[in-house]
Amino acid sequence: MRYNKLITALLLGAIFTHIPAAYSQWTGPRKKVEKRIDLKYGPLTPAHRKDEAMERFRNYGFGQFIHWGLYAIPGNEWNGVSARKGAAASEWIRTWSGPTAPKNWKNIYDQLYKQFNPKGFDAGVWARQAKEMGAKYLIFTTKHHDGFALWPSKYTDYTVQKSPYKQDIVKQVVDAYTAEGIDVFLYFSIMEWNNSNYMSKAPSTAGEKAKFAKFLAYTRNQLLELLENYPQIKGFWFDGTWDQSWIQAYDFTYKLEKELRDKHPGLIIGSRFRNDEYGKRHFDSNGDMLGDYEQGWERKMPKEFEWLEGRDWDCVMTIPPNGWGYMKDWSGLYTKTSDDLIDMLMNCVSMNGNFVLNFGPDGNGRMHPGEDRLAKEIGDWIKVNGEAVYGVRHAGLAPSRLGYFTRKEDNLYLTVFNRPVNNIVRIAVPKTATEVPVAAKLLQNGQSLELKHVDMGLDLDKNTYYDIVLPEVYVSSKPFVLKMQLGSPKTQSEKLMDAKM
Ligand code: FHN
Numbered sequence: 001m002r003y004n005k006l007i008t009a010l011l012l013g014a015i016f017t018h019i020p021a022a023y024s025q026w027t028g029p030r031k032k033v034e035k036r037i038d039l040k041y042g043p044l045t046p047a048h049r050k051d052e053a054m055e056r057f058r059n060y061g062f063g064q065f066i067h068w069g070l071y072a073i074p075g076n077e078w079n080g081v082s083a084r085k086g087a088a089a090s091e092w093i094r095t096w097s098g099p100t101a102p103k104n105w106k107n108i109y110d111q112l113y114k115q116f117n118p119k120g121f122d123a124g125v126w127a128r129q130a131k132e133m134g135a136k137y138l139i140f141t142t143k144h145h146d147g148f149a150l151w152p153s154k155y156t157d158y159t160v161q162k163s164p165y166k167q168d169i170v171k172q173v174v175d176a177y178t179a180e181g182i183d184v185f186l187y188f189s190i191m192e193w194n195n196s197n198y199m200s201k202a203p204s205t206a207g208e209k210a211k212f213a214k215f216l217a218y219t220r221n222q223l224l225e226l227l228e229n230y231p232q233i234k235g236f237w238f239d240g241t242w243d244q245s246w247i248q249a250y251d252f253t254y255k256l257e258k259e260l261r262d263k264h265p266g267l268i269i270g271s272r273f274r275n276d277e278y279g280k281r282h283f284d285s286n287g288d289m290l291g292d293y294e295q296g297w298e299r300k301m302p303k304e305f306e307w308l309e310g311r312d313w314d315c316v317m318t319i320p321p322n323g324w325g326y327m328k329d330w331s332g333l334y335t336k337t338s339d340d341l342i343d344m345l346m347n348c349v350s351m352n353g354n355f356v357l358n359f360g361p362d363g364n365g366r367m368h369p370g371e372d373r374l375a376k377e378i379g380d381w382i383k384v385n386g387e388a389v390y391g392v393r394h395a396g397l398a399p400s401r402l403g404y405f406t407r408k409e410d411n412l413y414l415t416v417f418n419r420p421v422n423n424i425v426r427i428a429v430p431k432t433a434t435e436v437p438v439a440a441k442l443l444q445n446g447q448s449l450e451l452k453h454v455d456m457g458l459d460l461d462k463n464t465y466y467d468i469v470l471p472e473v474y475v476s477s478k479p480f481v482l483k484m485q486l487g488s489p490k491t492q493s494e495k496l497m498d499a500k501m
Contacts (some may be wrong), residue, residue: 027296029307036286041254041276043288044261048310052294053234053266056183057137058312059391061349062382064135065187065316065358066126067091067324068169069144070112073363075328076120078102082329089433090360091325093148094193110194113148116163121365123169123176129170129367130182133375134382134388137183139237139316139356140173142226144325147192147425151229155221158194174230183234185268186226191240191378212245216252223256227264235268236260237295247279270295270314297353301344305351305394314354317344319371326360330370338377339417342479345378345389350404352394381478384444388413398428398463412437412484423470425482426454428463431493438487440468444480447471451484457496464493 069091076090079102087096094109100429102108130138143149151170152161160169192198195433197215199208223236246253253274261267266315271291276284281290282296293312299322301315302308318324319341320333336344340484341357348355357378382389392406392413399405402425403416416425429436440449450469468482 007349012264019424027294027300027302027307030287030309033285033347039276039284039286041250041274042284042286043290044254045292047289048312048445049292051266051343053268054312057234057268057293057354058352058393060136060183060354061389061392062134062178062345063137063139063314063354063356064130064133064182065139065324065356066173067141067144067187067326067358067360069141069150069325070109070116070146070148071144071325072118072361073112073115074109075326075362076323077328078105078108088322089325090323090327091144094128106194109146113158113160113163116160116363117165118361118363118365121165121169121172121361123172124128125182126173126361126367127176127182129372131180133379134386134389135182135357137185137234137354137356138173138177139185139187140170140177141187141189142170143189143192143222144187145189145191145240146191147189147195147221151226153222153225155193155218157356168421169224174232178232184230184232185235185237186230186233187239188223189240190238191243191245199245202244209475210251215245216249220256221260223260224263227257227260227267231264233264234266235270235292237270238273241272241274242281242409244330247275247281250275250277250279268292269358270419272296301347301353303353305399308351308353310352312352314356315344315348316356316358317341318358319374324358324360326362326368328362330368335370336374338374338381340376340478341378342381342415343417346404346406346417346479349389349392350394350406355484385479385481387411387443387483388415400427410435410486412486413443414484415479416482417479419470419476423472425468425470427466427468427484429466430462431464434488435486436464436489437468437484438490439485442474442480443483444476447474449482453491454490455491455493457494459496459499488501 049203071091071093074093076093081100083093083096086098087093088102096105148157149159151168153159171364177184182356197211203212226267238381257274269291270293271282271289272295273291274280278285289311297313297315299317319335320327345355358480359367361367385492392408395405395407395412397405402418406413437451440451441447454465454467
């Protein structure tokens with residue numbers, strides 16, 4: 001295949017930077033294990049699933065995350081007092097402590113469900129906005145760490161059914177997004193702060209073991225219930241799986257993952273769900289990924305494509321520095337601009353990842369006005385440039401300082417963020433490449449651009465160059481995409497003698 005040939009040639013020409021020998025986190029360059037060991041609780045699925053559902057996941061490019069729950073009511077403050085310095089994030093407001101925390105705060109929080117009545121909520125409005133923004137999938141919080149279920153779960157009383165609102169929110173969201181052609185993944189926190197059967201440490205006494213066994217049975221029931229109730233969903237996005245109690249339950253979690261997959265063929269589960277018998281999370285003791293995609297890129301992304309070693313991944317991102325649930329007050333915080341977010345989006349897709357942007361609607365079911373504005377700006381950009389975003393793959397070229405490369409079939413895209421002052425966009429291609437840019441245009445309006453082969457003849461340089469000339473009169477206040485047609489090289493790079501010194 002021509003595509004493969006180009007990739008190989010380009011990869012051979014790429015400069016690989018040094019990878020440090022050891023890296024302790026689950027994100028970043030990884031150390032190869034020296035000796036593989038026998039594991040009973042390793043991966044249940046192949047490293048690179050080839051089925052249709054996973055191919056679809058790879059083609060999403062852009063998704064929306066929604067964090068919605070009781071924390072939307074306070075919106076990171078209470079009676080005019082900000083929780084900014086007292087809680088880790090807006091959706092963590094139940095943990096508010098220190099001098100600013102209201103008296104009896106946890107009790108107040110736990111009673112918030114009696115006020116949950118989002119009259120302004122219309123799942124259709126959210127779904128249409130997401131579609132206009134260009135999201136191809138949604139990750140929606142069915143329950144966060146507080147344990148409040150947005151669906152009428154049979155297995156707890158702490159659900160939306162007990163609130164004045166009463167109706168099944170998960171159903172409305174799943175139906176509305178599915179109707180707009182947006183795939184739905186359900187976020188599910190294992191950890192529950194106010195469930196009396198939950199504990200963070202590994203249960204040790206008989207009493208603790210019995211309690212935690214109840215919690216595990218409850219978790220299983222809820223997950224099977226979600227699959228039963230919402231069969232359209234494509235996957236689960238698990239969270240809150242870092243406590244020792246869950247880590248020690250590896251036999252249970254292994255069997256549960258199997259059961260969920262058997263019940264729902266094609267189900268996609270990321271690397272956060274479970275660990276092996278040695279407590280290794282995301283990647284087992286042999287370094288194999290535990291799940292279908294890397295799920296550790298939260299508010300961060302890989303510096304180099306090579307770190308990913310071909311794995312699938314997503315990057316989930318907040319608009320404020322941190323804070324996933326509604327934050328009434330954005331003042332005094334840097335909130336990412338649409339340029340920041342488009343840059344992150346293109347960075348992700350250029351490395352075969354999906355970029356997922358988080359929204360935190362308020363207690364009435366409306367998005368923050370800042371989110372509305374960003375959704376519109378991103379959507380306007382994607383409408384013009386989506387070809388460079390969806391269904392694309394890593395181009396196999398060394399990174400450009402001008403922007404990000406993506407590739408689809410015989411098309412190479414460069415999304416330009418840094419326009420050169422001389423208006424010449426220079427693209428480095430290995431001299432051995434069998435496919436090179438043969439034509440170029442502006443994706444925005446189809447205008448053809450002058451393309452020249454430039455053989456620099458630099459000693460020790462394995463590249464040859466293609467220059468695209470930007471018309472001086474072309475002005476863009478946003479990143480823009482150059483679309484190149486790939487074909488056989490028309491001219492060969494001259495063979496020059498290496499300098500003898
Ligand atoms: O603690 C949560 C946090 O509130 C939020 O839900 C994010 C989303 O990725 N996940 C957790 C931290 O990893």
